[in-house]
Amino acid sequence: MWRSRGTRKGRKARTGRRPAGLGAVALAAAGLLTVSGTCTSSAQDGAAAAPAGRNGGLSGAAACPDTKGFTCATLTVPLDHRGGVPGTLGLKVAMADNVKAPKGVLLFLTGGPGEPGVPFVERLSDRLSPVLKDYRLVLIDQRGTGPNALPCPELQLQMGSSDLTPPTARAVTDCAAAIGPQRRFYSTTDTVADLELLRKALGVRKVTLDGVSYGTYTAERYALAHPQRVTRLVLDSVVPQTGYDPMDRAALRAAPRVLTAACRATGCTTDPAADLAEVVRRYGLGVDVIDALTTWEFVDPDYAAMIDALHRAAGGDPGMLRALIAGARQGGAMSAEELSQGLHAATLCLDGRYPWGSSDTPVAGRRQALEKAGAKLTSADYGPFDAATATGLGSMLACLHWPRTPVPPLPPQHRKLPGVPVLLLGGDRDLSTPLEWLYDQKRLTPRAQVVVVPGAAHSVQSRAGNGRQAVFDFLLGRRSGASEG
Template sequence: MTSTLGRVAALLGAVAVVVGTTLATPAPALASGGITGQAPCPDAPEFICGTLTVPLDHSGATPGTLDLAVAVTGNTTAPKGDLLFLTGGPGQPGVPAMRRTASTLAPVLKDYRLVMYDQRGTGAHALQCPGLQEDMGSSDLAVPRRKSVADCAATLGPNARFYSTADTVADIDRLRRALGDQRLTLDGVSYGTVVARRYALAHPAHVARLVLDSVAPPQGFDPLDLAALPATARVLRAACRATGCTTDPAADLAATVRRYGNGAQVLSALTGYEFIDPDYGGVAEILREAATGQPAKLQEFFAFVHREVDTASAEELSQGLHSATVCADSRFPWGTADTPVAGRAAALERTRRQLTTEQTWPYDAATATGLGSLLVCLDWPREPVPPTPPAHRKLPDVPVLLLGGDRDLATPYELLYQQAESAHHPQIVIVPGAAHSVQNRAADPAGRQAVYDFLLT
């Protein structure tokens, strides 16, 4: 297999043509008894809201149910069927974003009925971990206090294991049946791309086509973030060229990390800042001053990003749900969630010693092993591991569109090209100057237009 960088060089800028056609059936009315309490949404009465009740434990071994909020547009005769839009995180609800998403996808909604729902543990029924929420907010990478992690695990208890991606996939198939659909078109952003791919692998006969925007790793999370670390140099240098800066921000970042040992904090702040300015305006100057021993502006930058981006309530992005899902799904340097806690720190230290400069530059090995979501799971209680498909299993042979931005650090486009290899006939669109969540946030409309063309073809 060629290297990731080799794949990027070969594929960058190329858009593959999707071949074949997909038969579609009109979107039926909501199936009787599947979604209860149907009525106009309280905050968006142009849409219909209801409740889907699912088992806490899909195996049936543990009793209990969960109520998931669902919202749909009112067009029950959409000729191309239902379009399920999947939000990110994990931890973001769907229903509160219904109006914004419907506006973004308006050109296709004569042909599709838009469906959104709150994944288990999000929204009005968000898992609540106040200390962890305060420490991390909307960040994947901010380092939490160990007490916050312990308190969250104690609050969630043994039921934390029922909030994995496998459980969400099972919920979606319940939703599909409640909608009366044979097949769904799935549009996922960030962690939503993980859910969409996992659903397609588990239920290939029930997928019409896939839009994957800001593509995350197959298991949703790389605990060492080994795509984002080297991608930072590419992204910052591209932003520097676009804004006319005269320094090398990658070299200055490397010098800053060597001087202060704050790589995890820098990466967290840069990943948050892309949501404010994908040109990373002012960052090159901040890094140059820090590299030469003047860190005051860098500290102000950290505080600004935490205040403006990383603060979020559990209802907006539940860190309890995020931790439960990431810890259940992921493979770590110590193994999985079923690895005894006592041996995890030693395994992580062995990994730190083995990491190379090539893997981590312009950061260091301590950055890779010191990121927030990894440290949450370091002390997370031992629990059974949910089923996961093989990492390199092919997606079903349906049309697949992959979108990325060339300024995205949260899910760098190197990940997109890796995942494109699992599709049979991928269409790839990289939007220049765009950061994370192309459909929702990119100033350049090329990504949204690609989605419209793809869905309507």
């Protein structure tokens, strides 16, 4: 989502006519490359933690390896918050040691669904250092991520770090079978309940939440469920609380705007919007192209190589474009511990609403409902793409084949967020979570401050210095020089 959308995630990619390994560059650009600080100790901090093994308790607290000033522990939560199925999960947590920070806890929520939090503690503590005298930074490996990643080897191999690469039906059904009936306990509703137990275990009345991509959706859902427990919200690369569109129509329509703006900024002389439409018409590569574009923003928010490749393909030479698409797929390889595609599918299928209904809808008849919905689409829905693109994206197809699974109740989606200060932060080059989503959320946010960073793509505070400054000013209650774009 969320694109992972999701953080939509930190994606990997490759560039050039011949694939050259730039997967690490993509993640470094997203600010989410370092993997360190894994919690391994079994010592318990009796002053701050609940008794080991009790639901909601923190146990095994000890200094985080290689990360000075942070304590790592395990949060024990029930598998089933509704109490019908026994069992617990141990979620890794990293906490700054400044327990008495004057502005309280800053809980940072990563993206996906599927990214852990604890491996990024060192990098985020560096990026957020200007506010960490005032805040106690806390990160958590959400259920189904990191050491608890849901094992789906073939789905992981096929999709890597992508939301949009179409998986095979067999990979999806094998994944659901491997997780088993417990797959119904990996919705955002369950994660929100885990976060409330974390707040209680930390011994604080309220928390400030900073979410990126899917992390924004989680933060919104927490604020809706526990409005009295939130001090303020940073929502960076916004997924609206109403949920994501599995046809991704906002991104499809936004692609011409984003590519045209990038072209103008770099002085290119082509018409990327016209080239994109011609490529989709001539080659039928809509899914491949939007997948590659939403990968490319992590490598180059100017999309220079993609714009060049689209122009060549529109002129009859698709070789460079096909090479970039293949390279982006190859470079998107990612382990389940880095971004769990099993958790990604389980959560999206439980949270999402599809042309056939929900994951509780019988599998028979889903394909017919999808085809019927696709037949009703027009260019006003998908812009320069086509109906086959809107109905053929990877997260849509994963949930098309996901076995019937009970869905937890969703909160009222159109209830406004609580009246706390909220920063809505976006980049005008973001296709993973396009600006249209940010403005959708603004309508449901009474105290919204909007900052749009020109030239920035996904995960703004990780990649754009002026985006980070807007976050610092907001968290510290200072007047910001940044304004609505």
